[in-house]
Each structure stands twice: as structure tokens, then as C-alpha cells.
Amino acid sequence: MGLTPEETLRYHRQIILPQVGPEGQTRLKESSVLLVGAGGLGSPVALYLAAAGVGRLGIADGDVVELSNLQRQVLHDTPSVGRSKTESAHQRIGRVNPDVAVVEYPVRLDSSNALEIMEGWDVVVDGSDNFPTRYLVNDACVLLGIPFVYGAIFRFEGQVSVFGRGDGPCYRCLFRDPPPPEAVPTCAEAGVLGVLPGLVGTIQATEALKLLLDKGDSLAGRLLLVDTLPMEFREVEVRRDPDCAVCGDDPSVTALIDYEQFCGGTTTPLAAAPELQRVPEIDVEELRSRLGSGQSPVILDVRETHEWRISNLGPYGAKLVPLGRLQEIVGELDPDRELVVYCRSGYRSAIAVQQLASVGFDRAINLRGGINEWARRIDPSLPTY
């Protein structure tokens, strides 16, 4: 498959690079890249890879375009609000370069569909926005032998690397365990500078093109740290971990697992169902009035020790039991007493309530909004985080 005269004209500035040439451009035309996420990072990656002439782009994203996305997700525009991101991306890529074949996957990747969707692509670009998908993408790429370009952002900082390439490290070599839910706030909670995914995503696109062309030194084995406030680019060395669970010498993960559970911090028989169901809740105002009425419930804090040090309901008798250790102490709790469970903002405690309900605690209730809501509405002297 050669280049048509029109393609030769379209890609002229790239073809005259000695490292690309007509052969490299033809190689791009015959290559394929799967983008996981068509959000902040996926936007510049999709636009630049399409413009550069990558022949086939897959877009996996189960979300619809929201107005609050447009501050950074430059692939989408105002008329696209409410449409699926894959459809919006498809249309935009078609306008940038109609020669690119786009494959839409308007679903959230999970263990049941990931291998089927990801198999056969030359390179995967991870622009997802949550830990379960990141570990899923990593494990699937390692199992399928596909290199992937990692990028992640938070507020003013970003990280970029290439994982799963040859003997190089994978994401789990860098981050063996996921953080407990909410130990790290999401961009939706903490904010992100709109241009940051543009910066990090264009680096990801660059790495993807280098992998496809087999040129230059990839970021495999290096993690690039981007910090826009001091405007610094630094790098650290990442080595393959011989004990890594998925790419190590004796891997324990040889098939995809339940990543929601893996990232929920619970692997015990008390583990939550994959989908969190609605659990009984109590409002912070109601809890306060309950505390002063002589009907004080038992209060359980399921966060980590360092979070307890930031803020807690210790003065009301709260007891700290990190979610992962709930099973160890469940025998010490009285199932007949009312039990109010809280965490930072209500997610982990909902998991805890669900777990407790499954072993007979019918009077366990989740504190809606967690300790941060208590700090905002009841006790402003407590810090929020």
C-alpha cells in the first residue's frame, strides 16, 4: 500500500523528515492505535494521530460529552454536548482527516470486553480517568503483548511513560497497588488546568508515533514528570520489577481480574459487589441531632490512619477501622445497635455499609458526604481535604 499523490501532498512536511520518509508515512497509514478515553488526554492524541496519518484509530469511551468537559477536551465542541464521545470524536476526526478509519467502542472497558476490544491494535494510548481502567489497560496490554503510552494528570501536574514494551516495565512495576478509594481525589473533585492534558496528551501522541515508526528513544523505562507551575520537566527511572504481579518472572495475574474490586481495597469474603448499590444514609444534620438526644449510634471511620489525623469524629466516640480491616473486627460489633459509618466523602463508607449488611448488620447507615460534609456544615473548624 503506497501513498496517493494527495497523501504525499498532505503529509509533505512529515515525509521530508529523514526519519519518516515515504516508507515511514506508509507505515503510519498501515498502522492502528486504540485510544482508551476520548477525554482530556485522548483529545489531542486523537487529533494529532489523525492529522499525522495513522490509518486506523479506535476510540473506547462510554461517556457522553458534558459542558464541563469542554474546558480541556478539545476534540469535542459545544454542539456535541449530550452526544456520545465516540460519535463526537468520530465526526471530528473525519473532518480533520477523512482518510482515517475510526472504530467506535461506546462502552466502558471492563474485564468482560477489554481483550476483545484491545486485541490486534499496534499501540494503545491510555487516557482513562480512573484507577480500575488503568490497571485493566495495563494488564490487558501485557497479556496481549501490546505497548501502551501512559499519561495521567492532576491539577497542574502530569506523568507520561511507555509501558509493556519488550522487556520494559509495566504500570504495576511503578505502582504495585492502587490507592484506596478517595485517598487520591479525582480531577472532578480537585480540578485540572485545562491546557495540561493538551501538554501531556501531545507527548503521548509523540511517543505513539515514535513507537509506530520505531524511531528515537521511547519513554519505556523512564517516567516523565510534567509540572506546569514551575514549568519543569523531570524524569525518573522505572525498572521492570521481577516480582511484578503481571509482567514479573513468576506472574500471579495471568488473566484479567475484577478491577473495581481490586481498586476498592477489599479482597476479603466481605468484598463489595462489583456495582455499588444504594445503602441507607443519614444526613450530617440528622447525625448531629441524634448525638445530642441520648440515642447516640456507634460511629465507625473506615478511612486510613493518616486521614484520621486530618479530621475525625473522635470526640463523639468514633472508632477508626480502615475499610480493608473491617472483616477483622466485625465480630466485635453489635449487630443490634445502630452503626453510622463515614469516610472522606461517602464512597468507601457506602462499601462498608454494604459489606456489613451482607453479614447481618441491618442497622448500619452511611454518613452522606462523609467527614468533609460534616466539616462544611457542622464543624468548620475541621479541615476538608
Add this chain to the structure above:
Amino acid sequence: MMPNSASVTLRVPTSLSELTGDRDRIGFDVSTVDELLDRVRNDEPLLAGHLFADDGRIRGYVNLFVNGVDVRLLEAGERDLPPGSVVTIVPSVAGG
């Protein structure tokens, strides 16, 4: 900014700066990695809570790089911190 007399700079990412009173660089006058880790445990308990598990090991979702090298990979003879060393905390972030 770090005090001028400090020999080693600990770089704190913005995702964790709420644990350090919004300081992104903390200076320590120490000469080995182990001295640094002890000082972090003593002087920055909130940050230490995020970095270290109850058994004292660095948690699996955060990394410390000493002049660009993972602290877990440093051999016994490589744990000195020459003046001007930079120790970087690399946290798990998932935003995209």
C-alpha cells in the same frame, strides 16, 4: 521554598501538598536516605501517613525517587544523599 541551609530537597506533588501545608519543596539537613525518611516520619506526620504503611514500608501506590532512582532499588552503599540531592515523591494519579 526550602531554607538555604538544607542539604536535601523533598519535592511534594500538588496532589499531596494539602498534607504539607501547601509546601511543594521541603528542605532537610540530612546525609542519608534513612535519616531523611526518619525526619519525614517525625516532622511531617500527615505526609508520612500517606507514604508509609503501618509496617514502615513505602506504600505500593506511591514512589520515592532519590536523584531519579527508585529508593526501593538503592543498595546499602547507595543510600548516601550528597548535598543538593533531590528526592521526588511520585504519587498515583488517574486523571485523564
